[in-house]
Amino acid sequence: MPLPYYVSPEQMMQDKAEYAQKGISKGRSIIVLEYQDGILFFADNPSSSLNKISEVYDRIAFAGAGKYSEFESLRKAGIRHADLKGYAYSREDVTAKSLANAYSQSLGTIFSQEIKPLEVEILVAEIHDSPDKNEIYRILYDGNISDEKGYTVIGGRADAIKIFLKERYSSNMPLKDALKLSIEALESAVNMKLAQENMEVAVLDRNKNRRKFRRIKIDELTAIIGS
Template sequence: MPLPYYVSPEQMMQDKAEYAQKGISKGRSTIVIEYVDGILFFADNPSLSLNKISEVYDRIAFAGAGKYSEFESLRKAGIRHADLKGYAYSREDVTAKSLANAYSQSLGTMFSQELKPLEVEILVAEVHEGQGMNEIYRILYDGNICDEKGYTVIGGKSEAIKIYLKDKYKANMPIEEAIKLSVEALETGVNIKLTKENMEVAVLDRKRNGRKFRRIRIDELTAFLG
């Protein structure tokens, strides 16, 4: 009788992590950056209809990087989680923290139990009334969760872009500046030229009534970028 192969748990986890990282590094990047009125999401996305950024709830938005089909199902699960909670309790009871924890749990479980880990990196952000009160959570393929401040990047070249942002980021930037900085950071970090058709931009704007999420249209982008 042939013996089953023995693979040490360390080796197995390492292999899975490498597999997931490889998948994510192939994808394009998304920047999330705090500006004076809220939080700006900026994705390098060639498709107009397959979105990387999405509204989740009144003050909460989602961004995904990596394999589209995988973060898309996570996005939908997040919207279901939020809508169910808001319906059963109240709209104020839906928080980014609880959503990020739920994501972290399910990604962690999948990473350790499934044969193939998810090749995704996701962001959950919630805008609050006061400056510096916003919440940004970055959740990795293995369920690791990081609480970010000011700015963060997910996807392929995230480290290079972060290094660029580290020097240039200022608190309380107006929206035009935040958009310009995102374009520069993506272009320098990845070494490409972005066209407006390739930019998917949205904001969580605390000045809006009710639902804070809003997509920035291409004509507005033209106005902002000059």
């Protein structure tokens, strides 16, 4: 009987990480940034029906980059987690923190135990009445979780876009400026004009009633930033 090949744990983890990163870097990017009235989600997405950004609960939204089928099932699991918690306790007890932790746990488990890691990077954001309490969590393919302030980017050219934003971002921007900045940032990374049909835009708007999530459709987008 042949002996199984020995692969060191370090080597195995490194291989998996490289595999996941390679998958994610092929995809397009998503920017999340805090503006005057809430949190803006901006994705470069040529499909108008296969969304990367989604509502999860009253104050919580989700964004996923990487392999669609994988972050889509994570998105659905997140909505089930949130609705179940809100049903068992109360709507106020559903928090981005607990959701982000649940994501981190399951991504971490899959990364260490399955042969193929998930090729995804996800964001969970929650809006609060006072802007300094807003929460943005970024969760990586291996379950690594970090909380971000102001802005963050996931997906393909995340690092380059982050550097672009770092120089230009200021807190308390009106929606129009935040949108323009996001477009410039994404265009700078791909070195080409972004068509408005390829933009998926949504906000968590503090001024809305119970459900704060709202998609900004192309007509409204054109009206805000001009064509």
